[in-house]
Amino acid sequence: MTPTATKTTPEVSILKQYIAGKWVDGSSSREIVSTNPADNRQVLGKVKGADKSDVLKAIDAAQKAFPGWKATTPPARGRILMKAALILRERKEELARLMSLEQGKILPEALGEMEKGITLIEWFAGEGLRMGGITQPSELAKNLLYTTRHPRGVVSIITPWNFPFAIPAWKIAPALISGCTVVFKPASLVPALAVGIVKAFEDAGLPPGVLNLVMGAGSAMGDILVEEPRIKAVSFTGSNEIGKRVHTIAGARGIPVVCEMGGKNPAVIWDDADLELALAGVMKGAFGSTGQRCTATSRLILHTKIADQFLKMLLAEVAKIKVGPGLDKASGMGPAVDESQMNTDLEYIAIGKKEGAKLLCGGNRITTGDYAHGWFVEPTIFDGVSPKSRLWQEEVFGPVLAVTRTDDFDKAVELANDCPFGLTCAFYSQDLTLAMRFTEEIEAGMVHLNSPTIGGEAQVPFGGVKGSGVGEREMAKEGMHFFTEQKTVFLDYTGARRASNLY
Ligand code: UN1
Numbered sequence: 001m002t003p004t005a006t007k008t009t010p011e012v013s014i015l016k017q018y019i020a021g022k023w024v025d026g027s028s029s030r031e032i033v034s035t036n037p038a039d040n041r042q043v044l045g046k047v048k049g050a051d052k053s054d055v056l057k058a059i060d061a062a063q064k065a066f067p068g069w070k071a072t073t074p075p076a077r078g079r080i081l082m083k084a085a086l087i088l089r090e091r092k093e094e095l096a097r098l099m100s101l102e103q104g105k106i107l108p109e110a111l112g113e114m115e116k117g118i119t120l121i122e123w124f125a126g127e128g129l130r131m132g133g134i135t136q137p138s139e140l141a142k143n144l145l146y147t148t149r150h151p152r153g154v155v156s157i158i159t160p161w162n163f164p165f166a167i168p169a170w171k172i173a174p175a176l177i178s179g180c181t182v183v184f185k186p187a188s189l190v191p192a193l194a195v196g197i198v199k200a201f202e203d204a205g206l207p208p209g210v211l212n213l214v215m216g217a218g219s220a221m222g223d224i225l226v227e228e229p230r231i232k233a234v235s236f237t238g239s240n241e242i243g244k245r246v247h248t249i250a251g252a253r254g255i256p257v258v259c260e261m262g263g264k265n266p267a268v269i270w271d272d273a274d275l276e277l278a279l280a281g282v283m284k285g286a287f288g289s290t291g292q293r294c295t296a297t298s299r300l301i302l303h304t305k306i307a308d309q310f311l312k313m314l315l316a317e318v319a320k321i322k323v324g325p326g327l328d329k330a331s332g333m334g335p336a337v338d339e340s341q342m343n344t345d346l347e348y349i350a351i352g353k354k355e356g357a358k359l360l361c362g363g364n365r366i367t368t369g370d371y372a373h374g375w376f377v378e379p380t381i382f383d384g385v386s387p388k389s390r391l392w393q394e395e396v397f398g399p400v401l402a403v404t405r406t407d408d409f410d411k412a413v414e415l416a417n418d419c420p421f422g423l424t425c426a427f428y429s430q431d432l433t434l435a436m437r438f439t440e441e442i443e444a445g446m447v448h449l450n451s452p453t454i455g456g457e458a459q460v461p462f463g464g465v466k467g468s469g470v471g472e473r474e475m476a477k478e479g480m481h482f483f484t485e486q487k488t489v490f491l492d493y494t495g496a497r498r499a500s501n502l503y
Helices: 052-071 074-090 092-103 107-127 166-178 191-203 240-253 275-291 304-319 339-354 369-373 409-417 432-441 476-481
Strands: 017-019 022-024 031-036 039-048 135-137 143-151 154-158 181-185 211-213 231-237 257-260 265-269 297-303 358-361 380-383 400-406 424-428 446-449 484-492
Touching (some): 017 052, 017 191, 031 191, 039 191, 039 369, 052 143, 052 154, 074 191, 107 166, 107 476, 166 181, 166 191, 166 231, 166 476, 265 409, 275 400, 297 409, 304 358, 304 380, 304 400, 339 380, 339 400, 409 432
Parallel strands (some): 154 181, 181 211, 231 257, 265 297, 265 424
Antiparallel strands (some): 017 211, 031 039, 135 143, 143 484, 358 380
C-alpha cells in the first residue's frame, strides 16, 4: 500500500476562511491540519483556524448581504444554485478523489456522495420556481386567504465529517434558495471539501457575504454560532452531545433549530425474506462508508429459522472485503476517519467482548506494513448481543454489527424499538401484512422495506425520532420550510360594499 500522491487541486491550494466574499486567514493560533486517514504521514493542507472574531466578521458580512439576497427573486437565486450544481458536476471526479483522500471513504462511495449532493442542489434550485405558499377559500365572501414565505435572516449551518459534501449541500442549498444568508462551519477534519463546495458557489456568482465559511476548533469559536442574537436559525448534524447543547442554547433563545444526531438502526430479516437481497442490504448498510453514517445498519435481528444460514452467507461476504485506502481500486472499505474514531470502534469491540457477546469476525485494528500509518479497523460482527447491553443501545459509528435472533414478530419489533434512537430501519420479508405492521409499529423516521437502512432522496423528508433528532425534517419541501417564516394574508376585496362579518 503506497500512499497515493496528492493531486494539487485549486481547492486544496486555497485552504482559507471565506468571509464577505474574500479568502482570508483565520485569527486563531491553532491550525487545522487536513491529513489522509489511510496514511497519517500525508498532510493534505493546513488552515489557519478561525476564532470568535472571525465568526463575528462572518455574521456581520451575512447580515449586510441579507437585504440584497432577500430582494433577489427566488427564480434568480435558483439560477445561481443551478450554476453551482453545473460547476460541481464538472469538478465531481476531482472533488470525489479529494474526499477519498481527506475523509477516507472509497472512491465509488465518494462519487456517490458527490452525485447525491449535486442532485440536492439541483432540486432546491428548482424550488426557486415553486416555493409559494397556499391559497384557501375564506369563510367570508369576496375574501382571499393565502400564505407567503420569507427568509429568516442569517443562519448557522454546522456539519459533520462523515458526509463532507452531501450534508453541507442539503443544508446550504435550502437556506440559500429561501433567501437566508449563511455562516457555514464544517467539521475540522474535512476543510478541503468545505472549501470545494463554497468555491463552486463563489464561481457561480453568489454575491459576497451570502455564504461565509469559518473553519476552526469548536473550543476557539465557542457557542457564538448559536447564541449570537443576529443568528435566526441553526441547522446542525453531528453527535448527540453537541446536538443537545445546540438545541438547549437555541431553545433558550427561542430560535428554530434542527439537530440531526445519532442512529442505531435495526435491520430485521424475516424467515421468508429474499436472503440474497437482504445480504446485499446488510453489507451496504453495516460496512458501507466504514459504518460511519447515522443511517448505518448497526443492529441485525434475524428470524431464528434462517439465522445460521444468513450469518454463514454474511461471514463469507465480509471475508471478501478488502480494507484499504479509499483511492485503491481493490479497497472495499476505507479507514476510520481519525485516530479518535478508530479508538471508539476498538473500545466498543472491547465492550462487546466484555458484555459476553460472541465475536464472529473482525475485532482488530489492522497494522501490518503501511497499514500501521492508517486508522484501519476490520469489519466486525458480534452474535448473541443482549438487548440491554451497551453494544445494542449505543452508537458506535464504525463497522461493528450487533446480531440477535427471535422467531416472534412482536419480539422483533420490541427489540428494534428498544433503543434511544429512531432514525431509520429495514425489514426484509415477502409478507405484505407483516411489512405493513412493521411500518406502523416501528419507532423511526424512515422505514426501508426490502432495502438497506441507508440513504435518502432530495425530494422526500429525511430525519428521525427519539434521540435521533429534533426539529423539522431535512431535504424536500420541509428542508426549505425550516429556513422560512410564513405570513398568512387575509385579503378582503368587497370594496365599497360592506363586508358582512360572520362572527
Ligand atoms: C445517507 O445514509 O446517505 O450523518 C445519509 C449521517 C446522515 C446522513 C446519512 N446525516 O450519516
